[in-house]
Amino acid sequence: MLSFSSNFAPTQGGERQMKDSFEALKEEMQSDKVGYYKLPTLSQKFVQLANSIDASSFSQIVVIGIGGSTLGIKAINSILRPITPSAKEMIFFENSDPIAISENLLKVNKEKACFFIISKSGGTIETTSIFKTIINYFSLDLSGADNNRVFAITDNDSTLSVFAKHHKLHEFNIPDNVGGRFSVLSAVGVVPLQMAGYDMSLLLNGAGDFITRFFENRESHLLEKAYSLYENSKTQSINVVFSYADRLEDLTKWYVQLWGESLGKLNGCEERVGLTPIGIIGSVDQHSFLQLIIEGPKDKSVTFIKINDFKNNLTIPDITLEGIEKTNFINNKSFNALINAQCDATMESLIQSGVNSDLITLDFISEENIGAMIVYYELLTSLLGTMFKVNTYNQPGVELGKVILYKNLENS
Amino acid sequence: MLSFSSNFAPTQGGERQMKDSFEALKEEMQSDKVGYYKLPTLSQKFVQLANSIDASSFSQIVVIGIGGSTLGIKAINSILRPITPSAKEMIFFENSDPIAISENLLKVNKEKACFFIISKSGGTIETTSIFKTIINYFSLDLSGADNNRVFAITDNDSTLSVFAKHHKLHEFNIPDNVGGRFSVLSAVGVVPLQMAGYDMSLLLNGAGDFITRFFENRESHLLEKAYSLYENSKTQSINVVFSYADRLEDLTKWYVQLWGESLGKLNGCEERVGLTPIGIIGSVDQHSFLQLIIEGPKDKSVTFIKINDFKNNLTIPDITLEGIEKTNFINNKSFNALINAQCDATMESLIQSGVNSDLITLDFISEENIGAMIVYYELLTSLLGTMFKVNTYNQPGVELGKVILYKNLENS
Numbered sequence: 050m051l052s053f054s055s056n057f058a059p060t061q062g063g064e065r066q067m068k069d070s071f072e073a074l075k076e077e078m079q080s081d082k083v084g085y086y087k088l089p090t091l092s093q094k095f096v097q098l099a100n101s102i103d104a105s106s107f108s109q110i111v112v113i114g115i116g117g118s119t120l121g122i123k124a125i126n127s128i129l130r131p132i133t134p135s136a137k138e139m140i141f142f143e144n145s146d147p148i149a150i151s152e153n154l155l156k157v158n159k160e161k162a163c164f165f166i167i168s169k170s171g172g173t174i175e176t177t178s179i180f181k182t183i184i185n186y187f188s189l190d191l192s193g194a195d196n197n198r199v200f201a202i203t204d205n206d207s208t209l210s211v212f213a214k215h216h217k218l219h220e221f222n223i224p225d226n227v228g229g230r231f232s233v234l235s236a237v238g239v240v241p242l243q244m245a246g247y248d249m250s251l252l253l254n255g256a257g258d259f260i261t262r263f264f265e266n267r268e269s270h271l272l273e274k275a276y277s278l279y280e281n282s283k284t285q286s287i288n289v290v291f292s293y294a295d296r297l298e299d300l301t302k303w304y305v306q307l308w309g310e311s312l313g314k315l316n317g318c319e320e321r322v323g324l325t326p327i328g329i330i331g332s333v334d335q336h337s338f339l340q341l342i343i344e345g346p347k348d349k350s351v352t353f354i355k356i357n358d359f360k361n362n363l364t365i366p367d368i369t370l371e372g373i374e375k376t377n378f379i380n381n382k383s384f385n386a387l388i389n390a391q392c393d394a395t396m397e398s399l400i401q402s403g404v405n406s407d408l409i410t411l412d413f414i415s416e417e418n419i420g421a422m423i424v425y426y427e428l429l430t431s432l433l434g435t436m437f438k439v440n441t442y443n444q445p446g447v448e449l450g451k452v453i454l455y456k457n458l459e460n461s
Numbered sequence: 462m463l464s465f466s467s468n469f470a471p472t473q474g475g476e477r478q479m480k481d482s483f484e485a486l487k488e489e490m491q492s493d494k495v496g497y498y499k500l501p502t503l504s505q506k507f508v509q510l511a512n513s514i515d516a517s518s519f520s521q522i523v524v525i526g527i528g529g530s531t532l533g534i535k536a537i538n539s540i541l542r543p544i545t546p547s548a549k550e551m552i553f554f555e556n557s558d559p560i561a562i563s564e565n566l567l568k569v570n571k572e573k574a575c576f577f578i579i580s581k582s583g584g585t586i587e588t589t590s591i592f593k594t595i596i597n598y599f600s601l602d603l604s605g606a607d608n609n610r611v612f613a614i615t616d617n618d619s620t621l622s623v624f625a626k627h628h629k630l631h632e633f634n635i636p637d638n639v640g641g642r643f644s645v646l647s648a649v650g651v652v653p654l655q656m657a658g659y660d661m662s663l664l665l666n667g668a669g670d671f672i673t674r675f676f677e678n679r680e681s682h683l684l685e686k687a688y689s690l691y692e693n694s695k696t697q698s699i700n701v702v703f704s705y706a707d708r709l710e711d712l713t714k715w716y717v718q719l720w721g722e723s724l725g726k727l728n729g730c731e732e733r734v735g736l737t738p739i740g741i742i743g744s745v746d747q748h749s750f751l752q753l754i755i756e757g758p759k760d761k762s763v764t765f766i767k768i769n770d771f772k773n774n775l776t777i778p779d780i781t782l783e784g785i786e787k788t789n790f791i792n793n794k795s796f797n798a799l800i801n802a803q804c805d806a807t808m809e810s811l812i813q814s815g816v817n818s819d820l821i822t823l824d825f826i827s828e829e830n831i832g833a834m835i836v837y838y839e840l841l842t843s844l845l846g847t848m849f850k851v852n853t854y855n856q857p858g859v860e861l862g863k864v865i866l867y868k869n870l871e872n873s
Contacts, residue, residue, distance in 0.1 A: 116748025131560050144745045145803060147773040147796035148543050149707040175744060177788045178777045178799065185778035211784025286758055287699070287737060295561040306749035313753025323757035325699060327739060332587060333556045335859060336528025337718035341725025343858035345735035346698055361559040365590045366597035372623025376589045378871050384559035387590065390873070391557060394866035401861065446755035447747060449813065454806035459790050461802070 053270045055407030063276040070435040084226030088234040089257030096250045099243035107163040110245045113142045114167035121233025124300040136246040142179045159187040163198040169229045171207030191216040228442045255417025256424045275432035292354040293331040293392040301328025314439035322437040332391040350405040355392045358413045359385045465682045467819030475688040482847040496638030500646040501669030508662045511655035519575040522657045525554045526579035533645025536712040548658040554591045571599040575610040577653045581641045583619030603628040640854045667829025668836045687844035704766040705743040705804040713740025726851035734849040744803040762817040767804045770825045771797045
């Protein structure tokens with residue numbers, strides 16, 4: 050279960066906007082203009098498909114993709130691994146960094162590996178370049194012996210789909226109405242993670258339950274948070290997500306893409322809008338970023354994420370260190386209690402300093418809770434998109450760099 | 462060698478401020494008010510001290526610390542490891558996260574490990590709690606058999622120093638005039654990294670050469686960058702560092718602390734000042750954050766970091782993927798060429814979009830170049846501190862949270 054609290058000032062006159070935004074999402078969902086709302090139901094079939102594949106000979110799941118094709122998979126893999134000790138190793142090839150690729154190639158044992166190539170459009174330059182490198186390095190025989198260890202996840206009629214059909218590879222499709230950064234609950238996330246040994250059915254259930262709650266009960270805290278962020282966006286243009294658990298770091302990277310690409314836009318009124326997302330980790334970043342939040346420009350709101358019960362009893366031993374006796378008050382307390390006390394104290398210090406803050410509490414780490422977290426952020430993003438009057442689901446700003454890259458490379 | 466370029470507009474009327482800031486740093490250095498400027502020379506003695514310790518039985522260097530006590534060590538360890546294949550494993554205990562600590566404990570083989578406990582003040586709550594846990598978990602006999610595998614790095618008269626003297630541990634001190642986040646070139650970084658097998662003497666040489674260049678030749682590009690960031694800080698309140706290499710990620714985390722804690726302050730005129738630092742990685746974050754920079758609020762400047770020669774020949778094979786033939790133009794090119802072409806194209810697209818951008822190019826990864834990068838950022842931070850009229854070297858804003866934490870924990 051997730052619970053929510055905040056010190057947001059009550060919104061004045063936002064009822065109309067909140068109602069409109071809620072209705073806009075309902076319309077997106079009902080008309081199938083936007084597809085992610087229905088993935089928790091639609092994607093259960095991919096759980097079955099993944100289970101029907103004999104993966105017993107694979108102990109490594111290699112994922113080749115970038116951006117929306119990997120960020121969500123990495124987030125779920127990171128968070129659920131401690132509660133899924135039997136999960137298979139996952140190796141991600143993302144960046145065009147030659148050192149990173151070379152190091153990763155050494156980790157892969159071809160005979161024990163299966164390879165997922167994931168690209169919505171099919172022609173992503175990093176993904177295809179790395180895939181060619183892997184074909185060459187491991188001498189993959191795509192139409193013969195290695196045909197069963199390579200899986201393509203892509204749009205129905207993409208160039209990668211043409212390739213997959215040519216070699217009769219396993220192929221899984223992403224619905225046309227689901228964008229890359231909203232695709233983690235499509236085949237993109239479900240198939241590789243289920244094959245790795247995670248229970249994606251439970252995760253989809255948690256996601257589906259939260260979406261149902263939202264459309265049936267409106268989840269007013271979510272609407273109010275969206276409106277507060279929107280209303281204050283001119284002065285509080287940065288939203289910091291302060292997660293108190295190391296393993297939430299990849300989720301914050303997923304959130305950074307979701308917000309950055311969805312909301313950072315020229316809107317219908319030719320205004321540059323959006324909120325700059327920053328993900329940090331507690332308690333570590335209390336020693337790094339907190340000073341700036343407290344005393345620097347008042348341009349930030351902060352969302353805390355905490356895990357109530359880590360299901361871990363590691364306790365600070367009752368030891369006195371000569372000279373450092375003043376830290377003895379923490380002896381016999383659990384690290385679970387310490388990190389959450391740090392979260393609470395930091396949030397209280399921000400509230401006392403006048404910083405808009407809210408808190409998301411997971412009772413514990415579970416597939417259902419992570420599924421709910423994912424759609425919580427997707428719904429929040431969609432709500433903000435309607436308030437900012439942007440097209441939440443495109444990313445026109447990145448095209449110029451691609452045009453320049455292709456021109457420069459073709460002339461070099 | 463580092464080289465620098467930018468599209469910053471020529472600063473108008475900034476000559477006086479730049480001269481004053483340069484003189485202020487010179488005065489800080491000459492008067493010994495601020496100590497980091499002289500570390501490249503002073504810390505050579507720690508290279509010798511580290512070399513004089515028989516580390517042959519240690520294959521794991523365990524570092525217990527947080528914030529300024531680990532961020533710089535992690536940054537150097539990440540970047541230099543590919544060119545230092547003989548470097549020993551380093552394991553970092555930082556966060557009070559019980560799962561992270563429990564997982565890390567399983568990685569440590571006590572008989573092969575030495576332990577660095579690093580805390581400037583001595584009483585950091587995470588560090589002492591984790592240290593107690595390690596003493597207990599590995600049954601460390603600090604006054605007996607394990608006395609030679611535990612090292613303390615701390616201020617001369619800190620509580621940790623009292624503890625180290627009590628047990629006659631190896632102890633290395635941080636100069637009083639060097640703050641935690643400026644301490645990577647003190648014993649904090651030099652001793653554990655030298656013992657791990659990195660050539661810290663070369664790194665200090667690179668740092669020292671850059672400091673000498675700065676004070677002798679003024680490095681006008683650095684002064685101009687500082688002034689441009691300062692002059693535009695009201696409208697461009699975010700500085701994004703876009704590093705095109707996976708292994709630069711930890712350096713950006715070090716930079717985030719350096720800028721965040723040094724500049725995010727109430728200044729002498731009771732103004733909230735500072736620049737919000739964000740570190741991202743190319744090409745990956747072209748698929749995540751770039752859209753927001755290009756089309757979102759114009760509140761960002763962007764610093765690109767690129768490595769000219771990765772010393773890696775990995776090349777995209779001359780393979781045609783049926784259906785994806787349009788990516789063939791990249792065949793036979795190296796990933797080194799691809800990632801740098803992506804950096805150049807992205808920077809060009811930002812400049813065309815009117816975003817203030819600059820570029821730092823490392824000719825290749827070397828100890829000297831990383832030493833120079835570190836002091837480049839330290840000098841830039843100090844220059845900005847004088848312009849913002851803040852005390853660059855304190856962090857008063859984090860105290861409130863500590864007071865609340867101690868009160869809550871003592872009452873719990």
